Amino acid sequence: MTDDLVKRLRKWDYGESTWGLLEDAADRIEKLEAALRTVKEWHGYGLPLETNRMIDAALEGNDE
Numbered sequence: 001m002t003d004d005l006v007k008r009l010r011k012w013d014y015g016e017s018t019w020g021l022l023e024d025a026a027d028r029i030e031k032l033e034a035a036l037r038t039v040k041e042w043h044g045y046g047l048p049l050e051t052n053r054m055i056d057a058a059l060e061g062n063d064e
Contacts, residue, residue, distance in 0.1 A: 033059060 005028055008021060036055050044052060 040055050
């Protein structure tokens with residue numbers, strides 16, 4: 001996966017459709033959250049405690 005979306009968000013200007021950019025960002029966030037939930041579901045008990053805490057913080061929107 002490339003970081004084109006991150007670059008687009010960081011360099012956004014009024015030339016790009018705000019709605020399209022926000023839709024793309026929301027789609028990416030949903031996919032990343034689903035992947036984190038899957039990792040935790042499949043491997044949660046085998047992951048280090050700190051890794052589980054970081055996943056939980058990310059899913060809750062905390063900046064830990």
